[in-house]
Amino acid sequence: xxxxxxxxxxxxxxxxxxxxxxxxxxxxxxxxxxxxxxxxxxxxxxxxxxxxxxxxxxxxxxxxxxxxxxxxxxxxxxxxxxxxxxxxxxxxxxxxxxxxxxxxxxxxxxxxxxxxxxxxxxxxxxxxxxxxxxxxxxxxxxxxxxxxxxxxxxxxxxxxxxxxxxxxxx
Amino acid sequence: xxxxxxxxxxxxxxxxxxxxxxxxxxxxxxxxxxxxxxxxxxxxxxxxxxxxxxxxxxxxxxxxxxxxxxxxxxxxxxxxxxxxxxxxxxxxxxxxxxxxxxxxxxxxxxxxxxxxxxxxxxxxxxxxxxxxxxxxxxxxxxxxxxxxxxxxxxxxxxxxxxxxxxxxxxxxxxxxxxxxxxxxxxxxxxxxxxxxxxxxxxxxxxxxxxxxxxxxxxxxxxxxxxxxxxxxxxxxxxxxxxxxxxxxxxxxxxxxxxxxxxxxxxxxxxxxxxxxxxxxxxxxxxxxxxxxxxxxxxxxxxxxxxxxxxxxxxxxxxxxxxxxxxxxxxxxxxxxxxxxxxxxxxxxxxxxxxxxxxxxxxxxxxxxxxxxxxxxxxxxxxxxxxxxxxxxxxxxxxxxxxxxxxxxxxxxxxxxxxxxxxxxxxxxxxxxxxxxxxxxxxxxxxxxxxxxxxxxxxxx
Numbered sequence: 001x002x003x004x005x006x007x008x009x010x011x012x013x014x015x016x017x018x019x020x021x022x023x024x025x026x027x028x029x030x031x032x033x034x035x036x037x038x039x040x041x042x043x044x045x046x047x048x049x050x051x052x053x054x055x056x057x058x059x060x061x062x063x064x065x066x067x068x069x070x071x072x073x074x075x076x077x078x079x080x081x082x083x084x085x086x087x088x089x090x091x092x093x094x095x096x097x098x099x100x101x102x103x104x105x106x107x108x109x110x111x112x113x114x115x116x117x118x119x120x121x122x123x124x125x126x127x128x129x130x131x132x133x134x135x136x137x138x139x140x141x142x143x144x145x146x147x148x149x150x151x152x153x154x155x156x157x158x159x160x161x162x163x164x165x166x167x168x169x170x
Numbered sequence: 171x172x173x174x175x176x177x178x179x180x181x182x183x184x185x186x187x188x189x190x191x192x193x194x195x196x197x198x199x200x201x202x203x204x205x206x207x208x209x210x211x212x213x214x215x216x217x218x219x220x221x222x223x224x225x226x227x228x229x230x231x232x233x234x235x236x237x238x239x240x241x242x243x244x245x246x247x248x249x250x251x252x253x254x255x256x257x258x259x260x261x262x263x264x265x266x267x268x269x270x271x272x273x274x275x276x277x278x279x280x281x282x283x284x285x286x287x288x289x290x291x292x293x294x295x296x297x298x299x300x301x302x303x304x305x306x307x308x309x310x311x312x313x314x315x316x317x318x319x320x321x322x323x324x325x326x327x328x329x330x331x332x333x334x335x336x337x338x339x340x341x342x343x344x345x346x347x348x349x350x351x352x353x354x355x356x357x358x359x360x361x362x363x364x365x366x367x368x369x370x371x372x373x374x375x376x377x378x379x380x381x382x383x384x385x386x387x388x389x390x391x392x393x394x395x396x397x398x399x400x401x402x403x404x405x406x407x408x409x410x411x412x413x414x415x416x417x418x419x420x421x422x423x424x425x426x427x428x429x430x431x432x433x434x435x436x437x438x439x440x441x442x443x444x445x446x447x448x449x450x451x452x453x454x455x456x457x458x459x460x461x462x463x464x465x466x467x468x469x470x471x472x473x474x475x476x477x478x479x480x481x482x483x484x485x486x487x488x489x490x491x492x493x494x495x496x497x498x499x500x501x502x503x504x505x506x507x508x509x510x511x512x513x514x515x516x517x518x519x520x521x522x523x524x525x526x527x528x529x530x531x532x533x534x535x536x537x538x539x540x541x542x543x544x545x546x547x548x549x550x551x552x553x554x555x556x557x558x559x560x561x562x563x564x565x566x567x568x569x570x571x572x573x574x575x576x577x578x579x580x581x582x583x584x585x586x587x588x589x590x591x592x593x594x595x596x597x598x599x600x601x602x603x604x605x606x607x608x609x610x611x612x613x614x615x616x617x618x619x620x621x622x623x624x625x626x627x628x629x630x
Contacts, residue, residue: 032361038381041381042362076381079366080365080366082363094324097535099285102531103445103528136365136367139283141285141445142442153327154184168179
């Protein structure tokens, strides 16, 4: 199955318009693999980089670019924890809840986040600034407890550090 | 943004680091880390070449005998550093090759997500060319047409460093067509994931690489027979591949001697420790170093607590006790004690930690990260979490512990497609064995009537 050639504008369901630059980026990614389907995860990330999340309409658009069925895109989009299927805040906070963080203060850190942000896992602050999510061991166990904000990894982080740290993410 | 805020942000930023200074490392004893800098900056190509970089590739390609690389890896007995300990040379010898076979793929498993593990990050973020060098050797030995580094999406810094290093290597013709004038062609692509622990399982990783859900596949066929897109594929961990250049340059006997008379497993190992210790961190030490030595390097437990238990190599290994601290930490010795070496990064549990609460945390992780493919894992692990939550809150019922025993047994080896369920079972089984009384204390209620006479399935 061959991916289609780049066109000027793919419209998905719900009137979703795929940005031409994003389509080109997806087709570029296809070259790295034997089958276009392999670019599926990256294609979802490309949409997410532009929109912050992956709207339903993007699924059929990606399917058309890669020349695969929408179900093949949808089942991938719903499987991976870092593909967001509903709008998120401007900044996503991933809190590591694995064993080393659990043993070194995760509970207090998580509670402080919940208190200061007024949201729990899977929720976004009313000003659309932060979304809070759990994450698999961040591989920063010598800096536990750890968390990520967007692309930045921090640790060890104490509850007292939070106000100053969050300040940097307007 | 005020200056104080900016500095706080920078001071909290996590940086991967090795605890041993340059003065304590040498090429003779620390093949994985001797090139690392004290300032933690990346060893880029120029510096790497000045430190014997790519010399193993030059030698191997000029000798032109891929089978000799496999033989050296077998003789050195390099065992897989991703946690399973499978002999890398043996794995390579089973890769299908020949004029009638398509060339396949060399895949680096850089999906480091085992709780308590932070070693591959160091190798990728500070010394990317050692991994690239090891991958070229692996590809040459296995006749791979191209390579992938399957990197977890959260390792943003690793991706940046690896991609820049790959570009350096291409420009210097260590990657691409006709590497070093040998006629061998090979290049590497960094593939970043989008979460999910299961991607680290080698067949699930291949599914994910193909752009599908990360469900594992039945073995056989093994990836070396039919892997990515049905081609012979080799999946090796970052640290495993980083061992290859030194084996090729210095020989199997030298590699074996690195561990002295501590163990039959050769080489050095990136050992580490985390949890409530004074100086959590990473060290390159001889294979067969003991838990006591590593805890001492970390300055002991915080708060003068006594050690209650420890995991030798991640969440999917079994709990060991203080009495096991003097065992050499190699694959076979730890295996005989009912645990596994795993990744070799210790997690310590202090005496005041509830084992029930810790098990609830561990099993909640495994339940969340199950891909849902096999019933004992998909349904058994959430049930396990529910029982542990009840015990943690003193609301357990009679029979709950026996039920936990059964759920763990149902997740045992061979009952599911992959090792996720057995990995979830091992810490639970060992915790129930060593600390059963703590679980029993959570039982305050007799078994409810709903449990007493279940309707036998299939006989109604």
